[in-house]
Structure formats: C-alpha cells, structure tokens
Amino acid sequence: MEAxxxxxxxxxxxxxxFVVFAGMMYEWLDRKLVARLQNRxxxxxxxxxxxxxKLLAKEEVLPExxxxxxxxxxxxxxxxGALTAVLYTPMVGxxxxxxxxxxxxxxxxxxxxxxxxxxxxxxxxRNRFSLVGATRALTQLFAYEAPFLLAxxxxxxAAGSWQIGEIAHYAESHWxxxxxxxxxxxxxxxxxxxxxxPPFDSPEAETEIVxxxxxxxxxxxLAIFRIGKGVExxxxxxxxVTFYLGGVANPIVFFVKTIGMLVVMAxxxxxxxxxxxxxxxxxxxxxxxxxxxxQWAVLIVVQIA
Amino acid sequence: xxxxxxxxxxxxxxxIVPIGPQHPAxxxxxxxxxxxxxxxxxxxxxxxxxxxxxxxxGTESRxxxxxxxxxxxxxxxxxxxxxxxxxxxxxxxxxxxxxxxxRAIRMVVAELERxxxxxxWLGVGAHEAGFDTxxxxxxxxxxxxxDLLESLTGNRVNYSACVLGGVKFDINGExxxxxxxxxxFLEKRTHHYLNVIQQDALFLQRTRGVGVMTQQQAxxxxxxxxxxxxxxxxxxxxxxxxxxxxxxxxxxxxLETDGDLAARFVVRIRDLFESYRIIREILSNMPxxxxxxxxxxxxxxxxxxxxxxxxxxxxxxxxIKSNGSEMPERIKVRTPTLCNMASVLTLTVxxxxxxxxxxxVGIDPCFSCNDRSVTVTQPSGQREHxxxxxxRRFGIEYYQRQGGQ
Amino acid sequence: MDVRLETAVSLTKxxxxxxxxxxxxxxxxSLERENLLPVISALFAAEWGYLSAITGVDLGTAVGVVEVLxxxxxxxxxxxxxxxxxxxxxxxxxxxxxxPSASFFERELSEMLGITIVGTPNADRLFLPDDWPLGVYPLxxxxxxxx
Numbered sequence: 001m002e003a004x005x006x007x008x009x010x011x012x013x014x015x016x017x018f019v020v021f022a023g024m025m026y027e028w029l030d031r032k033l034v035a036r037l038q039n040r041x042x043x044x045x046x047x048x049x050x051x052x053x054k055l056l057a058k059e060e061v062l063p064e065x066x067x068x069x070x071x072x073x074x075x076x077x078x079x080x081g082a083l084t085a086v087l088y089t090p091m092v093g094x095x096x097x098x099x100x101x102x103x104x105x106x107x108x109x110x111x112x113x114x115x116x117x118x119x120x121x122x123x124x125x126r127n128r129f130s131l132v133g134a135t136r137a138l139t140q141l142f143a144y145e146a147p148f149l150l151a152x153x154x155x156x157x158a159a160g161s162w163q164i165g166e167i168a169h170y171a172e173s174h175w176x177x178x179x180x181x182x183x184x185x186x187x188x189x190x191x192x193x194x195x196x197x198p199p200f201d202s203p204e205a206e207t208e209i210v211x212x213x214x215x216x217x218x219x220x221x222l223a224i225f226r227i228g229k230g231v232e233x234x235x236x237x238x239x240x241v242t243f244y245l246g247g248v249a250n251p252i253v254f255f256v257k258t259i260g261m262l263v264v265m266a267x268x269x270x271x272x273x274x275x276x277x278x279x280x281x282x283x284x285x286x287x288x289x290x291x292x293x294x295q296w297a298v299l300i301v302v303q304i305a
Numbered sequence: 306x307x308x309x310x311x312x313x314x315x316x317x318x319x320x321i322v323p324i325g326p327q328h329p330a331x332x333x334x335x336x337x338x339x340x341x342x343x344x345x346x347x348x349x350x351x352x353x354x355x356x357x358x359x360x361x362x363g364t365e366s367r368x369x370x371x372x373x374x375x376x377x378x379x380x381x382x383x384x385x386x387x388x389x390x391x392x393x394x395x396x397x398x399x400x401x402x403x404x405x406x407x408r409a410i411r412m413v414v415a416e417l418e419r420x421x422x423x424x425x426w427l428g429v430g431a432h433e434a435g436f437d438t439x440x441x442x443x444x445x446x447x448x449x450x451x452d453l454l455e456s457l458t459g460n461r462v463n464y465s466a467c468v469l470g471g472v473k474f475d476i477n478g479e480x481x482x483x484x485x486x487x488x489x490f491l492e493k494r495t496h497h498y499l500n501v502i503q504q505d506a507l508f509l510q511r512t513r514g515v516g517v518m519t520q521q522q523a524x525x526x527x528x529x530x531x532x533x534x535x536x537x538x539x540x541x542x543x544x545x546x547x548x549x550x551x552x553x554x555x556x557x558x559x560l561e562t563d564g565d566l567a568a569r570f571v572v573r574i575r576d577l578f579e580s581y582r583i584i585r586e587i588l589s590n591m592p593x594x595x596x597x598x599x600x601x602x603x604x605x606x607x608x609x610x611x612x613x614x615x616x617x618x619x620x621x622x623x624x625i626k627s628n629g630s631e632m633p634e635r636i637k638v639r640t641p642t643l644c645n646m647a648s649v650l651t652l653t654v655x656x657x658x659x660x661x662x663x664x665x666v667g668i669d670p671c672f673s674c675n676d677r678s679v680t681v682t683q684p685s686g687q688r689e690h691x692x693x694x695x696x697r698r699f700g701i702e703y704y705q706r707q708g709g710q
Numbered sequence: 711m712d713v714r715l716e717t718a719v720s721l722t723k724x725x726x727x728x729x730x731x732x733x734x735x736x737x738x739x740s741l742e743r744e745n746l747l748p749v750i751s752a753l754f755a756a757e758w759g760y761l762s763a764i765t766g767v768d769l770g771t772a773v774g775v776v777e778v779l780x781x782x783x784x785x786x787x788x789x790x791x792x793x794x795x796x797x798x799x800x801x802x803x804x805x806x807x808x809x810p811s812a813s814f815f816e817r818e819l820s821e822m823l824g825i826t827i828v829g830t831p832n833a834d835r836l837f838l839p840d841d842w843p844l845g846v847y848p849l850x851x852x853x854x855x856x857x
Contacts, residue, residue, distance in 0.1 A: 128322050132341075132658065178668040198435060206329040207433045208663045209322075222510060270456020273507040277344060277660040354837035362848055362855055399732070526811045527760035546735070546786035611736065611761075611781065611788055622781065624765045639763035639815075647811035 009098070014091035015083050023230025026237070026262060030124050030197075033266035041145060048230070052223050060219030065126045074121045075217075075224035081113030082231040083217035090168050090247075093254030099165040105154055107164060108149055113139045114228050115194065116204075120215055121225075122213025133212025137279045139202040140193060143281040144200070147288035148190030150296065153244040154183035157299055164242070171247030182295045184244045186288050191236040192265060193280070195229060199272035235260050318620050319348070322658060324665075326355050332429065337665070349650045363427065364636040369395060369605055370469060374414050379638065381462045382425065385411075385418045386616040388467040391550065392429050394612035394625040397471055405592035406548050413484075413587055415614075416464040416580040419489065421450045422617035423573045423580075426669045427498060430570065431661040434511045439501060448495045453487045456480060458678050471597030481588050495577050502570045510579070513567040516664040519564055526648045528605045530619020532668045534573040536564035542606065542615035554586055566660075572652045606630050613662040616641055618669045642670045714758075714787045721752045722789070733737040735786045743793050747803055750791075751758045751778070754808050755781050759784030761805070767825040776850075778802060795825055804830035821848040 009015055027048045035042025062068055088103040090096050096103075114139055122134025156162055158179070159170035178183045192198040196212075204212035213219075214225060241257045242248065249257075275283065319340040326334040334355035340348035360379055377388045378402045389411060403411070424447035433440035451461050456478060457463035458473075466472055518528070523536035527551060533540040545583035559575045603681075607629035609677060614621050616621040619641030628634040645668035651660050711719075719729060725745035730738040736834045741749060753759070762783040768773045780791040782811050794804055804827045806814045817836040824847035827833065835842070847853060 025526055038438050039445055040441055112362055128320070131320075132344075134321060135343075198437070201435065202659060205435060205659065207435070210329055258523045271438075273505065273511055275507070276511065278657065279510060315844045320720075324847070350832075350835070354839065357839075358850070359767060359855065362853070366855060473850070497835065522762065525809075527762070527809070545852070582850055608732075610733065611790075613783070620762065620783070622783075624763070624779070624781070627798075635765075635767045637765040639765075641715050644762070644811070646814060650809075 009087065012095070013099055014089070015086045015180035019083065019091065019231050019234055020088045020227055022087040022234045023227060023232075024052065026233050028261070029262055030233070030266055030269075033263060037266065048226075052227060053301040054217075055223035055226070055304045056220055060221055061216075062263060063125055063216045065129070066124050066216070070120065070124050070202065071221065073123070074117045075221045075228070077229040078114045079224050079231070080192035081117070082108045082228045082235065085235050087109035088164055089235050090164065090242050091234075091238060091253045092251040093242075093249040094251065095248065096165050096168075099163060102162045103165070104152065104162050104164050107235075107239070108152060111194065112145060112234055114183055114225075118213045118225065121217065121221075123213075125216040127216050128215050129209040129211070129215045131201050132209045133215065136209075137196070137213050139277055140196075140200065140203055140280055141283040144193035144288070146188045147186050147284050147292050148194065150289065151183040151190060151285065152243060153238065154180045154292070154295060154299060157296070157303065164239075168247040172249070173247075175244070175246050177244040178243070180295055180299070182291045184240070187200040187244065188261065188264065188294050189239050189268075191233075191240065191286070192268065193284070194236060195233055197265065198269045199275045201274055202277045202280060205274060219276050307327060324661070333670075333671070339653065339661055341658050344656060346653050346656055346661060351650060351654050353646075362634060362637060364633055366632065368631045369633065372596065372636070373433075373469065373593065374465065375466065376636070376638070377465060379464055380640070382422050382610050383418060383618065384463045385414050385466055385619075386614050386621050388465070388622050389415055390612050390614040390623040391625070391636075392467045392469055393550075394610050394623050395605060396576070396651070397610045397612060398625065398627050399469075399602055399612045401470055401598050401601060402549060403598060404595045405451070405553070406475075407554065407596050409587050409591055410472045410474075410476055410596070411467060412554065413476065414454070414464060414472075416584045416587075417450055417454055418464075419455055419580050419617045421447055421454065422669075424450065425574060425579050426525075426617075426666075427570070428539070430663065430666050431508075435667045436505075436508055436511075439508075443498065446491060449487050449491055453484050456483055468597060469600035471595070472594075473594060476588075476591070476636045481591075482585065484588060488584060490497070492578070492581050495574060499574045502567070502574065505527055509567060509610070511539070511663065512570060513563075515566045515660050516656060516667055517563070517565045517679065518648060518652055520562070523564065523648075525642055525703075528619070528668075529640055530647050530669075531569060531642045532578060532619065532648065533559045534559055535568040537562040537647055540620075542613055542620055553592075554583060554590075556583060566667050567607065573669075584709050587700065604629060605633075618642060619644065627672045628633050642668065643649060659671075712787055714784050715789070717754070718782075718789045719819045721756055721758060722749050722791075735788065737787070737789045738792055739789065743802060744782065746780075746791070746793060746807070748804065751806050753782060753789070758782065759787070759789065760780070761809050761812055761815070761846050762788070764812065764819050766819045766825065768823060768849060769828070770851045771855060774798070776800065776825060778819065779826070780805075787806065800824055801826040802826055803828050806831055815853050821847070823847050824850065 012018060031279060032042040064149040072184060085107045087097045088099060094202055119134045119138040119141065122137065142195045155167055155171060155176045158174065158176065159167040161167055196203050214222060217225065237258045241254065241261060245257050322338065322339045322341055324339065325331050325336040325453050330492055334655065336352040338350045339346050361374060367375060372390055373391060376391045379387045424443050428440040428443040431443065454464060455461050471529045492631045518536045522536040523533050529540055537560060538556050539560055541558055544558055549633045557579055559572055559579055561572045605627045607627050609626040612623045621641060622639040624637035626634040649665050649668060653664050656664060712735060715735065718737055722739045725741055727742060728738045728740040732738055746838065759782040762781045765779040765781065767777045767779065769777055774797045776795045778793045780796055782789040793802065802825055802829060804816060806816065807812065808828065813830065813832055814836060816830045817834065819825055820827050821835050821838050
C-alpha cells in the first residue's frame with residue numbers, strides 16, 4: 001500500500017503529471033495577463049501545452065564542442081530538482097506528501113538547482129550569447145538567493161521549526177504578510193528573479209544576448225527546461241502563499257490566493273523596465289538583503305522578549 | 306564573415322560578442338562586433354551592406370520620373386524624405402518651382418512621416434530597454450498616424466506623394482478634419498509618454514547618463530538630426546536651410562543639452578509636439594492653387610545640385626548631376642544614419658553590454674537607408690513567379706479562410 | 711554673399727585653384743590633391759561646419775578621371791571641395807586623422823570607385839558583399855548593371 005502511495009505521489013499527485021500540467025496553466029495565465037495588460041490578445045489556453053508537445057517532437061540539435069553528457073543531463077537534473085521540491089511542498093493547501101525536520105532547507109536548494117543547471121548548460125556550450133547569459137544567470141543567482149532564503153526563513157524562525165508542514169500549520173493562525181511585510185515582498189520579488197521574469201530577465205535579454213544561456217538548446221532539452229520553470233513557478237507561489245498568506249487551507253481558497261499572487265507578479269512584469277545585471281545585484285544586496293536582515297533583527301528581539 | 310574568437314576568458318584574448326547580421330536587437334540586418342571585458346565593451350566594429358540593392362547605380366539607367374519611385378524605396382520609414390529631397394534637387398536643376406499648395410502638402414506629409422517615425426522609434430527604444438509595455442502602447446497609437454497617411458495617400462508606406470513639379474493628391478476638408486482629430490488624440494498620448502520617459506524611475510535608470518555624447522563630441526563626430534539636438538547642437542535643416550518650403554512656416558528648434566539616452570528620448574518626443582503644431586498651422590493656412598506645375602521637362606538641363614531635407618533621423622543629403630539627357634549622370638545619397646553610425650562605435654566603448662542595443666537604437670539607425678548602391682540579382686533556383694494579381698488574390702483568399710480577421 | 715561663405719573663401723584661398731558660386735549658399739573650391747589635408751585642417755580648426763558627405767563622380771572612361779567632392783555644411787551654406795583623381799593614379803589622402811568619422815565615407819568611396827585611400831584606419835569593405843570580385847568598382851561608368 002505504501003508503495004502504491006509513493007508511486008502515485010511521484011507520478012500523479014502532487015508530483016509528476018499534476019504539477020507539470022499546473023505549471024503550464026500558470027505559465028499560460030501569466031502570459032495571458034501580461035498580454036492583456038499590454039493591450040495584446042495573448043495566447044490561447046492550450047498554447048504552453050502545444051509548445052511543449054511541439055518542442056518534444058522536434059529534433060534536438062547537439063551543437064559542436066559541447067560535452068554531450070552534460071548537455072543532455074543538465075535539463076533532467078533541473079527538472080528532477082524542481083519535482084523533488086514539489087514533494088515537500090503543501091500543494092494546493094494540502095499536507096505535503098513527504099516531510100522531515102529541516103525539509104525547508106532541502107526544498108529551497110532543490111529550487112536553486114534549476115538556475116544552477118541553466119548556468120552550467122550555458123557555460124557548457126561555446127556560444128558567446130550562452131556564455132554571457134550563463135555568467136549573468138549565475139551572477140543573478142548569487143544576488144537574489146540570499147535575500148530569498150532569508151525571506152523564507154523569517155516565518156520559520158517565528159514558527160520555531162525548519163519543517164514546511166509545521167510552519168504551514170503555524171501560519172494558519174498567523175498571517176505573516178502582516179507581521180513580516182518586508183519578507184513577503186522580498187520573497188515575491190525574489191521568485192520573479194528566480195524565474196528570470198521581467199524586470200530580472202537580463203540573463204535572457206533577447207535584445208542583447210538572444211536567448212541567453214539556453215540559446216543552443218532546442219527540442220527536448222529546451223522543453224524540459226521550460227517544464228522545470230513552470231514547476232518552479234507553481235512551487236514558488238505555493239511556498240509564498242503557505243508561509244505568508246495563511247498556511248494550509250481549503251484547496252479552492254488556496255488556489256484563489258495563488259492566482260492573486262500571480263496577478264501581482266504579472267502587473268509588476270508589465271510595469272517595470274529590465275534592470276541591467278549590475279543594477280540587479282545592487283538592488284538585492286543594497287536593499288533586499290539589508291531590509292530582510294533588519295526584519296530578522298526585529299523578529300529575534302521580539303522572540304526573545 | 307564572422308571573426309572567430311576563441312571563447313575563453315583568458316586575458317590576452319578578446320571575447321567578442323557579435324550582434325547581427327540576424328539578431329533580435331536589430332530590426333534590419335547589420336553586423337556589429339563588440340569586444341567585451343566582462344560586461345564592459347572595449348571595442349566595436351561594424352559591417353553594413355546586407356540590404357544593399359544597387360539603387361545609386363540603378364538611377365543612372367532610369368529616367369528622371371522612374372527614379373522618383375526607385376529612390377522612394379530606399380527606406381520604408383522615411384520614403385517621403387527621399388522623394389522630397391530628390392524632387393527638390395531636380396526642380397532646382399530644371400529651374401521650376403512647385404506651386405504653394407503642393408509645397409504645403411509636401412510638408413504635411415513630411416511632418417506626418419516624422420510623427421510615425423518617432424512613434425516607431427519610441428517603441429523600438431522601449432523594447433531594447435526591456436520595457437515592452439511602452440513598446441506595445443506606442444505602436445498601437447502609431448496606427449493612428451498610419452491610418453491618416455493611408456487616408457491621404459492610399460498607402461501606409463511608400464506614399465508616392467511627390468511628383469516632379471508638385472504633388473499627386475489634394476487634401477480635402479474631410480481629410481483635414483480627420484487629421485486634426487487624429488492629432489488631438491496623438492497629442493494627448495504624447496503627453497503621457499513624455500511623462501513616462503521623464504518620470505519612470507526604472508526606465509530612467511536605463512537611459513539617464515547612458516551613452517553620453519558631449520556637445521564637443523557631437524560636433525567632432527558630425528552627427529545630425531535629433532541625435533545632435535540631444536547633445537545641444539542646434540542642427541535642424543527646417544530652420545537652418547528652410548528653402549522654399551519651410552520658409553512659409555515657422556519651425557522652432559528643439560534642443561536638449563544632456564546628450565544621454567534620456568535626452569534623445571525627450572528630444573524626439575518634443576519634436577512630435579512641434580510637428581503637431583506645424584501640421585495644424587499648415588492646414589489652417591493652406592494656400593489655394595494648382596497641385597503641379599504646368600510644364601515639367603522630360604530632359605533636365607545639364608548641371609549639378611545639392612538638396613538637403615531634414616528626415617526624421619536628421620539630414621538627408623542628395624547630390625544630383627545631370628548631363629542634359631533623360632537620365633541622371635550621377636545621384637549620390639547620404640542618409641543620416643551613416644553620419645550618426647560613427648557615434649555608436651565611439652559611444653559604446655566603455656559602456657555595459659546591456660546598454661549597447663539601446664545606444665545603437667538611440668541614433669534611430671536605418672540600415673536600408675544606408676545600404677543602397679550596388680547588388681546584382683542572384684539567379685533564384687526553383688522559385689515560382691507570381692503576378693501581382695495572383696499574389697493579391699492569394700492574400701484575399703487566405704484571409705477569408707482565416708475567418709475574415 | 712553670406713558671411714559664413716566669405717569666411718570659407720578666405721580660409722580656402724591659399725590653396726584654391728578655382729572658386730565658384732554655382733548657387734546661392736554654395737561654394738565650389740577646386741583643389742590639387744596634395745592640398746586636401748591643409749584645407750580640411752584649416753576648415754576644421756576654424757570649426758567651419760561638418761563633413762556632410764564625400765561624393766565620387768566618375769567622369770567616364772574617355773576622360774579617365776574620378777572627381778571626388780567633399781561637402782561641408784554649416785547652416786544653409788555648403789562648401790564643396792573638388793579634387794580630380796585620374797584612373798592610373800587613383801589614390802587620395804585619408805582625412806580620418808582630422809575627422810575620424812569620415813571613415814565610413816572613405817570606405818564607401820574606395821570600394822565603389824576604386825580609389826585607394828592612403829592612411830585610412832580601416833580599408834575593409836563596408837557595403838559590398840565579401841564575394842564581390844576584386845578590382846570591380848560598381849559606380850565606375852564602365853561597370854554595367856546586369857540582371
């Protein structure tokens with residue numbers, strides 16, 4: 001019985017099929033909202049699915065002078081990392097499929113795996129756009145990662161646990177968005193940085209470096225990276241809603257909250273101009289990290305008092 | 306064609322980022338190579354000619370009237386500028402003068418073209434900065450002026466407004482009303498865009514202090530048009546050399562002194578207000594009379610002349626030499642982009658790679674304009690040849706199949 | 711005559727072989743080839759206008775000369791420096807040492823009319839394709855358009 005439950009959790013819900021499909025739907029909603037805000041029509045609902053199917057069906061071109069093993073394996077590692085994170089996340093407000101003390105830290109690192117793999121994938125090729133894109137992706141990783149981590153650990157400190165499930169239960173009665181507003185903002189904007197959404201899209205700024213680190217990717221590899229990003233979007237939003245907007249809850253209520261966050265993200269994407277990579281780094285270290293640390297200091301003082 | 310640079314990070318070797326011939330930042334083909342040290346550009350070179358069509362040479366085997374339509378196709382954005390400069394030159398050589406009403410209509414089209422060109426540029430500039438919302442909105446509003454041009458001339462691009470010795474069409478009362486309404490809408494939107502580019506903090510981070518060209522540099526590099534005016538160099542042919550045309554109507558010089566990208570944005574937007582004002586003034590004081598001179602000779606007197614017109618991007622320079630026959634001896638076209646291109650190569654050095662596309666676009670480059678002279682048609686394999694009628698029918702049927710959208 | 715043109719006349723006087731005023735606001739100054747650089751330095755030192763264009767005009771195989779025109783503009787005034795370059799000694803000094811932005815004009819002139827520019831910083835082709843045959847200069851009259 002345990003084995004059947006494990007397989008279901010891995011392949012159907014919350015991991016596997018469900019989250020891949022959810023990722024595509026979230027991606028569609030994001031694209032549609034941005035398009036409507038920009039006075040465009042936007043894609044139809046099945047566009048991300050169609051894109052993925054098309055990419056999977058296409059030939060994967062292996063460029064000269066890459067290490068073939070890494071070229072093929074890196075997208076898989078990225079997707080595996082994102083899917084592993086799903087298992088410890090309270091998807092649609094339900095209990096996480098698996099849980100152990102300290103799973104928050106593991107989850108956050110699993111989420112970083114995607115960016116790391118994109119960076120390495122870019123560095124693996126000899127394409128100059130990819131190399132510049134990879135440098136930028138990794139630079140950006142170091143910029144937002146620490147503030148993002150600190151922002152997610154804020155609720156953990158308040159809840160006194162490093163286990164996502166326990167924090168989620170604690171958050172049911174404590175809406176951290178009110179007690180830790182800075183952490184909430186930094187986490188939300190950090191997620192945009194993680195997903196390389198505008199204004200943090202300089203690692204894939206098309207007007208400068210074409211498609212950034214993924215310029216050489218086509219077919220299956222590109223499709224898997226995109227699926228990975230979709231999954232990460234779902235996991236990221238779920239974590240933020242769980243931690244800051246009332247923890248585990250009725251799936252419908254939880255879903256509405258997640259969509260709300262997505263709308264905020266879409267609005268930010270339309271409003272802001274792309275930041276240069278040095279500006280991104282400056283923003284995170286000068287403001288993001290310092291503000292979160294300040295909030296931590298307040299938290300710890302309150303906690304002790 | 307591409308220089309092969311070893312993509313290593315060793316200090317001794319240059320790391321070159323190629324931009325073009327095909328690149329998302331370029332709306333037309335050109336090839337730039339930027340040597341970078343990390344994110345900082347250390348050297349820049351350019352190779353043009355990917356849309357070289359042999360127009361200068363082509364003019365020498367066509368008659369004076371045919372050349373008008375050939376030269377108009379140098380550029381799809383400022384096609385009227387080229388026709389305008391050409392007819393000015395030929396009229397000077399033939400010693401005829403276009404009637405006042407024709408001159409007024411030429412100016413209306415020229416200013417409408419400037420409006421459409423600046424809106425187009427605003428969108429492209431915003432896109433390079435990664436501000437796609439502004440791009441989408443400005444191009445939506447640009448449709449207004451495209452519709453006005455279509456209602457006047459029948460074409461969205463390549464208007465063919467000029468003929469030798471006059472213009473092809475008249476502006477009637479209804480069209481005047483349409484233009485004035487369109488301008489009111491555009492003026493409202495332009496105020497909004499001026500606010501955005503002057504106040505949006507993140508956008509200013511990408512434009513203020515970027516690609517600064519001092520007044521001294523601007524003079525030395527010989528830049529023209531809005532690029533020069535953004536650096537405080539008062540250079541506008543509508544004022545400097547009004548000729549018979551802009552003599553009749555007063556134009557104000559739009560100057561900014563900062564010389565950075567922000568100033569180039571502001572200059573062009575303020576240029577728009579000036580264009581609106583000029584168009585309104587011309588329309589309310591439209592002279593009566595003929596549209597074309599009574600007699601325009603087929604053979605143009607031998608001689609040479611220079612005619613210059615302020616294109617949306619700056620000075621367009623025409624040198625025309627006639628040998629007294631039906632065909633010109635030599636026509637030389639120097640478009641504003643060629644003048645301004647040198648500034649790109651100079652200004653990008655020392656800047657961030659991320660700012661390069663913006664600096665490049667900051668001069669509003671137009672490669673088609675640049676690339677004219679000589680190309681020989683290549684034999685084209687198995688290509689099917691359609692008549693114009695076939696193409697037209699295919700287009701109509703295609704869209705009917707798509708549900709008439 | 712416009713004041714600015716009068717200045718230009720006095721600036722170019724020491725080297726001019728012939729001066730004409732073909733139209734209002736225009737001044738044509740004919741020069742010997744070797745005097746190009748001194749004249750341009752004089753104009754540049756006095757900050758007279760900017761180099762607007764370099765035109766090459768092939769006068770035909772019968773004459774065997776390419777006329778090279780340097781157009782300087784200042785407001786409504788245009789000064790044209792005229793040089794005659796024979797086919798058999800088709801070279802001319804680069805003005806890039808004084809006006810760096812002339813590089814593009816010179817590259818175009820040299821590839822289109824087959825004039826060697828002595829001392830130009832970059833003699834690569836600007837417009838013509840890489841597979842364009844060497845020694846074929848499209849804007850020479852002897853070149854006939856095909857296709």
